[in-house]
Amino acid sequence: MALENVLRDMGVVGAGGAGFPTHIKVANKYDVVIGNGAECEPLLYNDRYIIEREGEEVVKGLELVMQSTGAKKGVIALKKKDLSIAGNIKKVIAGKKNISLFLLKDYYPVGDEFILVQEITGKIVPEGGIPPDIGCLVNNVETLRNVCMAEKGNAVTxxxxxxxxxxxxxxxxxxxxxxxxxxxxxxxxxxxxxxxxxxxxxxxxxxxxxxxxxxxxxxxxxxxxxxxxxxxxxxTLRIEYIIKQSKAACCQCSYCTDLCPRYLLGHELYPHKIM
Incomplete structure (x- = not known):
């Protein structure tokens, strides 16, 4: 059975928070597949747990997705400060020429897939676009682990x-x-x-x-x-209050635009003008 059908039947969706059906993602062709273990949100430790405890399953899931999508390159991304937990993954990929580990600096929002793609490939996802538009597929490491388990007949429960x-x-x-x-x-x-x-x-x-x-x-x-x-x-503030507060406080310094992750990627987004 094709991987996309297996993932659909086993209920695999994006585990990073978005929940996009994974079987739809793997039904297309890509140049590179990225396993996102950067954990964008502070205080969360799920990705690090999965990488440390189930690194072999993550790599197997990555290989399955690469095979299904025709990708020639696979990358597992995590923050450099978390390198100590990646021992298992480093051993598993040691003999694999088409899979590598990419270490990221510790800043927010480094786990954002637009930032991730730019850091790893040097390519910029176009405005209003998504990573597949430039040949990149990004999956959370737990999603890849679930891909591996689904291939063995285990649904996401x-x-x-x-x-x-x-x-x-x-x-x-x-x-x-x-x-x-x-x-x-x-x-x-x-x-x-x-x-x-x-x-x-x-x-x-x-x-x-x-x-x-x-x-x-x-x-x-x-x-x-x-x-x-x-x-x-x-x-829990009401949106009406937030808007009034923003209008009252904004002095058009443009710092919000200067620091906006999308603006820094070259997108024409100017938050200070929204104010």
Whole structure:
């Protein structure tokens, strides 16, 4: 059976947070396949856990995707500071001429796929485009691990997630899909009673008040914080207030544009003009 059909039947989707169906990605041809282990969001440790514990499966998944898409080159990307956990992967790829390890500097948002593609290939994803437009396929390392398991007949029924914040035992949890946030948090022993959850990471995550919300295939992290935490307050502001605040505070210094990752790639995006 073709890999795309296997991945569809086994329910493999992007594990980095977007959840795009992987079988659609592998149905096309590419020049290079990139395994993203850079973990863009602060405080999350899922990718590092997968690389350290299941590096062999990650490499096997990468090879399967390369074979299916005709890619001649495979790259596993992680931050240079995390090189110590990549021992298993380095051993596995040691004799493979078409697969390499790429070390990234530690900055935000280095795990963003547009940044990743530029760092590794030197190519720039066009405005409004996606990496496949320039022959690149980017998959999270857990997704590649799931590709390997799917080829063995194992459907995606669990995922790695980070539970951190106001808990006594912060940890990486291999959670069954459908497990409630409440169960995960109780397992890690919350240290406060009145708390809310940021799902994902502190930068792009969303505030969730319902602790019976289930873990899905895209749940990367559970950040437990007090209701009055500044990050929670900021993320729950009404959009009308945010717009008014921006208009009042913006002095057109253009720093936001100077530091915008897309602008730095050469895209015609000027955040200061939006203000």
């Amino acid at each position: 669990r995922r790695a997630l980070t539970c951190i914040g106001e808990v006594k035992k912060p940890n990486i949890i291999i959670a069954r899909i459908g497990t409630s946030f409440r169960e995960i948090i109780n397992l890690c022993e919350p240290t406060i009673e009145d708390f809310v959850v940021i799902v994902g990471g502190p930068m792009m995550g969303k505030v969730v008040f319902d602790l019976d919300t289930p873990v899905t295939k895209t749940t990367t992290g559970i950040l437990v914080l007090p209701r009055d935490h500044p990050l929670v307050l900021k993320k």
